[in-house]
Amino acid sequence: MSPDDRPLTVLECSGVGPGGITRVLTELARHWPADHRLEVLAAPAGWDVGGVPVVSRQGGGRERTIAAAAAALRRRRAGRVLSLSPSLAVAGVRVPLTTIVHDLAFRLWPHGLSRAVRQYRRVSYATAIRRSGRLLCVSERTRHDLLGVYGLGADRTAVWHPGSDLSAPGARPAVLPPDYVLVPGHAAHKGVELAVEAMRDFPGHTLAVLGGGARPAAGGSGRVIVLDRLDEAAYAAAVAGAAAFVMPSHFEGYGLPAAEALRLGTPTVISPDPALREATGGAAVCMESWTAGALTAALREALARPRPARPVATRSWREATLDLVERVWR
Template sequence: MLADGTPLLGRRTGIGRYTASLADALASLVDVRLVGFTARGWRGLRSAVPAGTRAVGPPLPARLLRACWARGSFPPVELLAGRADVVHGTNFVLPPPLRARGVVTVHDLAFLDDPRLADPDLPALARRSAQRAAVVCTPTAAVADAVSARWDVPRDGVVVTPLGVDRAWFDAAPPDPALRVHFGLPPEYLLFVGADGPRKGLDTLLRALAPDLPPLVIAGPGASRPADVARTGYLPDPVLRRVVAGASALVLPSRDEGFGLPALEALACGIPVVCSDIPALREVTAGHAALFPRDDVDALRDALREALSRPRDGADARRAHAARFTWRACAEATLEAYRRAVG
């Protein structure tokens, strides 16, 4: 199996973590070769692939490849990385195969409604990839329904492959005093995890803050730093787990999500989760988070107060729900998608 390993390069946010965790879990089930569609990061991919997988293919400029694939099916991926039964585009775009069967993961469709969220060529490339693929993978049924409806892809050609939670989240300890000082973490804090783009709803959260609520900490990349808000910047996973475990609540006020992994990881830590009532988050949290209508500042403030009034209630149930999501299960569901593609 050939898979796009390009998301493994650089700082790993959602799709990079998905690609790394999926490849790691798949390695015990199937031969995994990861190809990097990049010239600058080609050498780095050799050291970034999970154990049990291989990096293959020559250094190639990503922009040139995308320009070619936007116009047609040349060059086919087998010409770049060798023969395979299945080619998996892990990040919206399916590298065109010659004889292999194609599988593509579509994480969400937010960029269709807000072009600022993606490169200008992505909508056309992603749609063509979904329609060319033998099977489309999505992280939730909500995204599967949207892909089928908006791109005219048969619903039975879309397989839901829910993401997983690393076991380390269940044992995460709150930050120690040194870590608190280093990142300026107050004794109690609300936590927002992610980049502060328009679809994440951070502006709604900032307006919902009140004197009787804990201060806000933002864990993720971004330049803005509102008054009285601590920003940690990007955090590697071991540090992020501790910051999440020490929060009074995790808040995910998104306007759109494909899955919402930070919410599930916070549930694994047992802490309260407050998130917007949108299809993917409703599906993933399944009654274990406090939901509020998207963009409703007053409702978010009330939901935060309610969640913080009984922080330990339901902690065991939150952990038990998160434990149902494993990367092994994600890999097995993805392997079933491969079998369907070649079958």
């Protein structure tokens, strides 16, 4: 088979922004099999994985990005389209379309989302559901939500779990103290306020908040630092070096960072969210409720446990990518 005869998948990324979906994009591009072609449409500005063709990039705001992506997709007459999240750009697609659905937070936990964002997501999800031959949900929880909210037939949906392996840790960010607890904090649903309150009971540890953004109130302790967005090696080092990794999230579609922390051997605490339970497979300490007291108790348990002799075995990105390609071309 000549290179041009390989099956072509267009990875549609107009809905990809900062956060976990960008990691999904990067890892899929890195691990895409050589016997399949891949082109990336509407890639985030500055995103690059060597050797992967980028057809277009996001720019000029959401409306222009979507319009440009939609025009490019309408011209496609061969191959398959894989949309990394529900998008209006797929409204006129003429080839088989698969869409990945990460969560339904805009319907089930919309706190912190503007009215405009909620409205866009309602329309984009409706479009993706109408146009997609297959909807791949990143967890059973998300599939359950999708079936319940939209009343879809189960035969149009399936579960596809992401990978969770990271590159080797690099140098730990210099701002981190010797003893710290790490929490993702780029969005309201991450439950950072519970972590801040719980840390009052751990005077020997600092809370490090991942993801940049505003510094949360430290509750009088002053032991809270906020990390700007880290490159992959620094992120892996920060997770691997933490005394514990906590995700007291109010809502998750999957909970990839918790799975990554377990793979790196870091004691991990999760909320009772069903997607987090699914992502961690019983290997994390689970809070009994969404309260600071429950997080305190779970964190004490995690810190008292010896670190595992070997990291928790989780799904690799190579396995996840090969599985995804097979589903797109099934």
